Amino acid sequence: MMSSDRAFKELFVNLKGKQGVVIGAGVAGLTAAAALSRWGVQVWLIDKAPVIGGHAIQFSCKAIEGCVQCGACQVHERAQQVSRQKNITFVPGARIVRSRGNGRLELTLAASGQGAGQSAGRFPDTLNADALLVTTGFTVYDPSHKPYGYGQFANVLTNLDAERILHATGALARPSDGRLPRRMAFIQCVGSRDHRIGHDWCSKICCGSALRMARLVQSRQPGTAVTFFYIDVQSFGRQFQAIYDGCRERIRTVRAIPADIRKTADDDMQVTYFDPQDRNATDAVFDLVVLSAGLTPTADNAVLASVLGMRLLENGFFCPHDNDTQPPGMFAAGAALGPMSIAESIDSAGKAAFDMVRYLDGGRLR
Amino acid sequence: MTIYSETLVIGSGPCASHVADNLAEQGIGVTWVTGNVTDAVNTIALQPPARVNRVQGSALVGCQGQAGSFRIILDQGGVRTAHGVASIIVAEEALYLPNFSEYGLQASRRVVTLSAIEAKARDVALESLIPPEARVVFLNGWRRDSHPAIAARMLAFCLRLQKISTARTVFMTGNLKVSMDHMEACCQAAKAAGAIFVKFGDRVPRMAMLDDTRVQIDYHDETSGMDFRVSADLVIVDETVHAHPSLAGIAEILRLERDATGFLQADNVHRLSNSTNRRGVFVAGGSRAVAGAEQQKADAGQVALQVVEFLAGRDRESLRTVDIDQGRCARCLTCYRLCPYMAIDISPRMTVVAQACQSCGLCAAGCPNQAIRMSDAGVPEAIEALSRIEGNPARSVPFTPRLAIFGCNRSAALAREAAFALGHKLSAGVTFVEGLCGGSFSVNHLLKAFEADADGVLLLSCHEGNCHSGTGTSHARKRCAEAAKALSWAGVEPQRIHYGTLSASMGCEFVQVVDDFVTRIAALGPLTR
Ligand SMILES: Cc1cc2nc3c(=O)[nH]c(=O)nc-3n(C[C@H](O)[C@H](O)[C@H](O)COP(=O)(O)OP(=O)(O)OC[C@H]3O[C@@H](n4cnc5c(N)ncnc54)[C@H](O)[C@@H]3O)c2cc1C
Ligand code: SF4
Numbered sequence: 001m002m003s004s005d006r007a008f009k010e011l012f013v014n015l016k017g018k019q020g021v022v023i024g025a026g027v028a029g030l031t032a033a034a035a036l037s038r039w040g041v042q043v044w045l046i047d048k049a050p051v052i053g054g055h056a057i058q059f060s061c062k063a064i065e066g067c068v069q070c071g072a073c074q075v076h077e078r079a080q081q082v083s084r085q086k087n088i089t090f091v092p093g094a095r096i097v098r099s100r101g102n103g104r105l106e107l108t109l110a111a112s113g114q115g116a117g118q119s120a121g122r123f124p125d126t127l128n129a130d131a132l133l134v135t136t137g138f139t140v141y142d143p144s145h146k147p148y149g150y151g152q153f154a155n156v157l158t159n160l161d162a163e164r165i166l167h168a169t170g171a172l173a174r175p176s177d178g179r180l181p182r183r184m185a186f187i188q189c190v191g192s193r194d195h196r197i198g199h200d201w202c203s204k205i206c207c208g209s210a211l212r213m214a215r216l217v218q219s220r221q222p223g224t225a226v227t228f229f230y231i232d233v234q235s236f237g238r239q240f241q242a243i244y245d246g247c248r249e250r251i252r253t254v255r256a257i258p259a260d261i262r263k264t265a266d267d268d269m270q271v272t273y274f275d276p277q278d279r280n281a282t283d284a285v286f287d288l289v290v291l292s293a294g295l296t297p298t299a300d301n302a303v304l305a306s307v308l309g310m311r312l313l314e315n316g317f318f319c320p321h322d323n324d325t326q327p328p329g330m331f332a333a334g335a336a337l338g339p340m341s342i343a344e345s346i347d348s349a350g351k352a353a354f355d356m357v358r359y360l361d362g363g364r365l366r
Numbered sequence: 367m368t369i370y371s372e373t374l375v376i377g378s379g380p381c382a383s384h385v386a387d388n389l390a391e392q393g394i395g396v397t398w399v400t401g402n403v404t405d406a407v408n409t410i411a412l413q414p415p416a417r418v419n420r421v422q423g424s425a426l427v428g429c430q431g432q433a434g435s436f437r438i439i440l441d442q443g444g445v446r447t448a449h450g451v452a453s454i455i456v457a458e459e460a461l462y463l464p465n466f467s468e469y470g471l472q473a474s475r476r477v478v479t480l481s482a483i484e485a486k487a488r489d490v491a492l493e494s495l496i497p498p499e500a501r502v503v504f505l506n507g508w509r510r511d512s513h514p515a516i517a518a519r520m521l522a523f524c525l526r527l528q529k530i531s532t533a534r535t536v537f538m539t540g541n542l543k544v545s546m547d548h549m550e551a552c553c554q555a556a557k558a559a560g561a562i563f564v565k566f567g568d569r570v571p572r573m574a575m576l577d578d579t580r581v582q583i584d585y586h587d588e589t590s591g592m593d594f595r596v597s598a599d600l601v602i603v604d605e606t607v608h609a610h611p612s613l614a615g616i617a618e619i620l621r622l623e624r625d626a627t628g629f630l631q632a633d634n635v636h637r638l639s640n641s642t643n644r645r646g647v648f649v650a651g652g653s654r655a656v657a658g659a660e661q662q663k664a665d666a667g668q669v670a671l672q673v674v675e676f677l678a679g680r681d682r683e684s685l686r687t688v689d690i691d692q693g694r695c696a697r698c699l700t701c702y703r704l705c706p707y708m709a710i711d712i713s714p715r716m717t718v719v720a721q722a723c724q725s726c727g728l729c730a731a732g733c734p735n736q737a738i739r740m741s742d743a744g745v746p747e748a749i750e751a752l753s754r755i756e757g758n759p760a761r762s763v764p765f766t767p768r769l770a771i772f773g774c775n776r777s778a779a780l781a782r783e784a785a786f787a788l789g790h791k792l793s794a795g796v797t798f799v800e801g802l803c804g805g806s807f808s809v810n811h812l813l814k815a816f817e818a819d820a821d822g823v824l825l826l827s828c829h830e831g832n833c834h835s836g837t838g839t840s841h842a843r844k845r846c847a848e849a850a851k852a853l854s855w856a857g858v859e860p861q862r863i864h865y866g867t868l869s870a871s872m873g874c875e876f877v878q879v880v881d882d883f884v885t886r887i888a889a890l891g892p893l894t895r
């Protein structure tokens with residue numbers, strides 16, 4: 001055989017027995033935990049939620065005739081891989097309340113208060129970490145403050161609500177009466193690209209997610225008319241142009257963001273918008289409206305960052321660990337850094353795992 | 367003479383350089399082939415990282431063997447050399463082509479590409495590049511949507527001009543791609559600094575070259591509903607990202623799948639992040655459509671970790687071993703043709719190359735002589751278990767069909783778990799048989815289930831385009847059709863076999879498919895043998 005048979009087994013041997021703590025068991029945390037565990041690192045995967053998988057495990061598959069590369073199934077596969085790894089311990093319902101030390105950290109855990117009972121008292125009080133990764137993801141924007149009646153009108157949903165309904169029931173029915181909608185609207189950029197509330201970012205995933213969802217609903221519930229209110233459509237996937245052209249044949253696209261929504265007598269939604277074609281305020285009635293609520297930084301990021309001594313960006317997301325911007329041994333990945341797709345979260349976690357492995361192997365990086 | 371190296375890195379730009387550097391840093395031998403294409407965009411003067419053997423002006427012209435022991439041929443100006451490498455990383459840059467013709471324009475002193483103006487601005491001060499008070503128009507994503515990475519560079523340059531020169535900028539755009547970090551903020555800043563944003567609507571602007579100094583653009587502004595005319599002193603035209611032309615040849619030599627746009631990776635979520643259809647062959651950066659300098663650097667990091675995992679065998683620990691029983695093998699080559707990962711060596715004997723095998727089971731299901739054994743696959747045992755179910759429910763009243771569901775462990779098996787997590791239960795009499803891939807079930811397996819007293823057989827594999835083994839799902843479909851034909855020859859209703867596709871996230875759909883099938887078989891009644 002060839003020279004490549006030399007002792008590759010000796011690569012990164014220093015990692016064996018090291019302890020890694022990953023905070024957040026979404027697709028990013030799962031990906032990084034699996035990568036670290038393959039090198040013999042003892043991984044503690046901590047999540048404040050009672051279940052594994054973060055946001056993406058709640059999404060439905062968008063395949064119609066074939067896969068449309070939404071990525072949602074990847075989190076199920078990765079969750080299973082992780083559950084089979086002996087050196088990964090999943091700690092649900094916990095969060096970190098104290099951190100001490102430099103280099104090797106001593107972390108204090110406490111119950112998160114979410115899903116209490118399922119996991120209470122099932123984890124150690126303290127953990128040691130030779131390196132730590134923050135993959136705490138994001139929080140979906142709460143559109144209650146927007147003039148769209150969210151929270152008041154049963155038939156106004158967020159994209160996350162719609163995902164959960166589709167995932168749990170396989171169909172998207174109107175919450176008010178369980179009837180399948182005939183005329184649906186998607187309103188994009190709710191709480192994103194919104195300078196007035198200081199959200200100077202695009203959430204990246206909601207255009208692709210809404211269009212894929214619209215096509216899924218149309219294929220499962222034939223005859224559903226869809227209107228898509230938007231500012232700019234963002235690319236999703238490598239075949240974007242082809243998929244987007246296909247969507248435009250079946251979905252009415254209106255380049256306008258509606259001003260408000262009113263409820264009609266039969267629980268329909270009357271949407272008022274400025275029609276770019278005839279340049280007038282126009283009303284249209286829909287029986288179900290999905291708001292593409294954006295990805296925002298989680299409120300407790302600030303607490304976690306101060307406990308760990310990590311830095312946040314001005315917009316509230318975690319600062320990337322490159323260029324010594326985070327304390328030694330502390331890393332961040334996934335949507336905790338800012339809005340990103342599942343595929344990008346996997347990439348981001350892969351990159352963080354590379355940085356962590358090098359750090360743990362000899363502290364070469366920082 | 368064959369030169370051995372542990373890895374071969376292919377690519378002419380910074381991404382390949384980063385990959386080579388990351389691997390060399392771990393003490394891994396690297397041969398870096400910079401390709402024999404010299405196009406203006408990609409000739410970047412790069413210092414080879416220390417310890418890397420750079421073979422300049424050379425190209426890959428041949429490859430044999432499998433992961434762990436590829437035998438490759440390089441051509442350097444007509445001189446061919448043979449190399450042995452364990453792993454190959456394709457990290458060629460993407461190709462950026464200007465969109466002049468899309469706008470009916472030609473390159474001139476006043477009409478330039480984004481890359482050209484960026485390059486100039488690196489060497490000389492902006493003031494000497496842009497006349498005072500010049501009207502600068504950016505044309506971005508008109509007929510075809512632009513790539514976010516291009517839009518990001520366009521916006522960043524616009525902001526820079528607007529802020530530090532006296533130029534007045536107009537940013538004309540189709541869908542403005544702001545889905546890159548900080549782009550929305552950059553767009554806000556450009557607007558605040560005085561840049562004018564115009565969106566192409568359905569009415570496309572008309573452009574005319576006035577003389578060689580100015581371009582006149584007539585356009586309709588959707589927001590105000592009015593027609594406008596600008597004459598531009600400088601027009602900056604966007605670019606489209608294409609797969610590098612050398613990728614076609616590389617794909618052919620290495621037998622790699624490409625996506626519909628020519629990049630070197632099937633558009634399949636199971637290839638995330640850097641895998642290809644061949645183990646030991648990885649793809650990074652522009653070769654898999656990753657654009658943007660930072661993203662490429664990150665990609666070069668994660669691909670290095672995956673290569674090292676592969677070399678150290680860390681990614682193989684949970685895989686089952688596959689062996690060919692030489693006594694049974696008739697050298698029919700079926701397995702060789704079936705293996706989607708090209709893991710079967712045909713000479714001197716039919717053997718499975720462990721480092722290249724993904725344990726998908728396609729070969730074992732297709733072998734006419736049952737010569738291929740997989741450790742711990744368990745499918746025959748599961749089928750047998752079917753006949754041992756206590757108190758045959760087929761005889762019970764009312765009739766509860768006895769069903770075998772064959773499912774892929776990446777999709778149907780996980781969908782089943784998701785269904786349980788959602789609180790669903792399956793009807794009594796349903797037995798689930800988990801396989802390594804939808805394509806790991808043979809016609810024989812399906813028919814055996816009937817011998818073991820099943821009234822119906824359901825095979826569930828992944829959606830088209832989501833099969834880890836690429837072709838596994840289509841083999842599953844074909845085998846179901848074959849088995850159904852065999853049933854009808856035997857005088858049994860072919861509807862007793864059904865094929866469907868699912869993904870791991872389809873818990874409730876799993877229950878629906880199974881329930882529908884139960885209803886269908888219940889209507890047919892018990893299978894009389
Ligand atoms: C409606 C909607 C649809 C989407 N559709 C798509 C799509 O089709 N395709 C796509 O690619 N992307 C889609 N996305 C984006 C996708 O959700 C993200 O890319 C992905 O979830 C990011 O993964 P993550 O692991 O970084 O974060 P998350 O999935 O948010 O996971 C973070 C985890 O960290 C835990 N956590 C948070 N804070 C703490 C703390 N302080 N302590 C302990 N644990 C904590 C959380 O409980 C959670 O489990 C969609 C998003 C939304 C909202
Ligand atoms: S990537 Fe999305 S569309 Fe494709 S199979 Fe997975 S969940 Fe379904």
Ligand code: SF4
Nearest residue numbers: 189192202203206207
């Ligand atoms: S992805 Fe689309 S909907 Fe989401 S913030 Fe960006 S532009 Fe708006």
Ligand code: SF4
Nearest residue numbers: 695696698699701733
């Ligand atoms: S399919 Fe079976 S018999 Fe044919 S070559 Fe392969 S192992 Fe031998």
Ligand code: SF4
Nearest residue numbers: 705723724726727729
């Ligand atoms: S199990 Fe799959 S990958 Fe392995 S040799 Fe057989 S067909 Fe190829």
